[in-house]
Amino acid sequence: MAKITFITSDNETITLEGTSGSVMALAVDNGIKGIDGDCGGVCSCATCHVHVAAEDMDKTGSASEIEADMLELDDNVDEFSRLCCQLEISDSIDGIVLKVAK
């Protein structure tokens, strides 16, 4: 089980609990604004962009090559950017804070 905190572009803070699946699916199921996941989680649309809190980067790791390429679709990409369809929920990411990209 992992607690994951989302901060939306309206500065709303929402903490959700998940046990399995992707962080994107958790966010979509709970209507987190700004995370669409249009492609269903296959790293094809870049509509689930989040910025991981700097101190949580060791928990999430950084983007894979294809993910990093896809992130470039968004001009707001930075070194903390991830597509959260590529983040699997597990104990090891418990407590992370994700800022939803604008």
Place this chain on the structure above:
Amino acid sequence: MSISLIKNKTCIVIGASHAGVNFAFSLRREGWEGDIILYDADPFLPYHRPPLSKAYLTSEDGIDKNLLKSEESYAKEGITLNLGVYVKSMDRKLKHIILGDGSIQSYDKLIIATGARPIMPSIQGLANSNNVFPLRTATDVSNIRSAVKNSANKEVVVIGGGYIGLETAASLKKLGAKVTVLEREERILARVTAPEMSTFFQNLHLENGVDILTSKNVIALESNNEAKIVRCDDGTSYRADLIIIGVGIFVNKELAAAAGLDIENGIKVDETAKTNDEDIYAIGDCTFHYNPHYDRYIRLESVQNAVDQAKVAATSICGKETQYDTVPWFWSDQYDVKLQMVGLSQGYDQVIVRRENNDNKCLSFWYFKGEILLAVDAVNNAKAYVYGTKLIKRGEIINKENLMDCEEDLKIAHLISPIIG
């Protein structure tokens, strides 16, 4: 219409797939306070369709693992979902729809998101044969899965070498089937891609043990207790235990046509997804819409179009200025190959093929009309897809010589550096 007028109004959506569902949630987000009621003949909670021919087919997951939104999300947003319900007709004068059981539901705004259905070709013996499946719905996939499981020989003939046919062929191969694809044209994907890309995918399937045969016009299907025989007009025939049909779609436009809405190659809508009726919008696969980037009316079969048109319709209904203006994009997964496409290549007069680092599996196809970059197909090359997207949107003039130079890494600055001489 201002937001304050939206209370106590009813918005009805016919069709609850990518377009209809995304529309409903967008409408709520945009401020619609009245009822939102979705109808779909499909009995399952709305699900993602692209995985049906890909990862979902090869998994043992139920459709509940593949939902567009959780069941609770609908309740939370006050969206009513009527599943397994067939809409019989609509009356524009009385502003209501009539359901299969004869009951009537009034609307203030009506959204047609009826999508499309697979074409079942008029091949002799096909209509009354068992184990013949299209692939469009969750039910189709569960039927295909059990037919494969219950077949000892697992010989499959796929009729049609488009994306659905090819993805299904790759997935069934993974399930242990022996697969043959029969394509009527001289090459697969003929309608949508350059010959070089057809060749790439033909070879990919061959390497993975799937036979792709082109110029094969299927004319008859014979069944006996043992198996089926698929006959082509060149005298050849192929044995099959089950048959997949992937020869394209018909737009579900009958409801709209019967109600007298403008129809061309789909339900005709303006740049806000509105039909020729002030209170009726149409979104997704069923629409024939204007694309400002390519300056023509088009019809698209894609998730991107469904989702983006849904958002535009929702915004427009809530009284905000908007225009549907996107560069279309698509994807396909076959074996370990990820294909990403952006733009519309129709009308191209030149294709430039790039192969990165001499890697035969990392390719990109750049379609030009004169100096204008129309589209990019990227094979295992997200970078080319992303750069293509940006360059097409910006309308940049590409330095073709630099694009052709595969010794040089793909970089935007290099691709748009001025042409010397």
